[in-house]
Amino acid sequence: MARKSSYVTEADNKMDKTVQHYKEELRKLRTGRPSASLFEELVVDYYGAPTPINQTATVNVGEDRSVSIQPWDKSLLEKIEKTINSSDLGLHAINDGTVVRVNFPSPTVEDRRKWVKHAKDMMEDTKIALRNIRRDDIKKVKELKENGDIPEDEAKKIEEEIQEVLKNHEAKSEEIFHQKEKEIMES
Structure with a gap:
């Protein structure tokens, strides 16, 4: 038995x-709601090592259908912005010099x-x-x-x-x- x-x-x-x-x-999987988990698969070059965005920055979901990504190292701002914009998520990231903002349009x-x-x-x-x-x-x-x-x-x-x-x-x-x-x- x-x-x-x-x-x-x-x-x-x-x-x-x-x-x-x-x-x-x-x-x-992307839905109409902003989600920090969408950025887990995206990687940036962090001192020569491909590193997921969520391991290089604080990812906050806002009330206004947006996500703000504040890297711990300001030199990553541009890399994070380019990574998101070139991904297949269909999102547009904007770098304002201190954080990268991603707005989620209504689907x-x-x-x-x-x-x-x-x-x-x-x-x-x-x-x-x-x-x-x-x-x-x-x-x-x-x-x-x-x-x-x-x-x-x-x-x-x-x-x-x-x-x-x-x-x-x-x-x-x-x-x-x-x-x-x-x-x-x-x-």
Whole structure:
């Protein structure tokens, strides 16, 4: 019986990490609201080392649909401005000599639909990754059954439990998507 739970637990853990990764990637997806997490992926040359903007500056989200980025080293102002302006975020940064300001224009309905579609595509990729985990883990169980390491009825039960774990994680990823969709369409 201990084997059964270890295979199911292993699948559950891998699927949890996959869903968590999806959730983290969605945090970086642009919505109509300003978000400091958008700047986590953007890097600037900081004394010869490519460094994320949020590790070189204070990033503050303002009430007026803007973000202000105040670098700890003033020499980075221009680099941060150029990095943001050349990124694929579609944002325009302005350097005022002390901070870099990024205004978030109100998104069009077309923009919102595009972001929702991207989030849905990411969800589908997550589901594919979850199914691949299920396939690989069930394959291991079948090999154990064929080698006589576990009885057929136990293998069947493990496969059913792994399938149930998959369904739960697919439902979680759909719930996360629907929350993000709502956030995008309401912002």
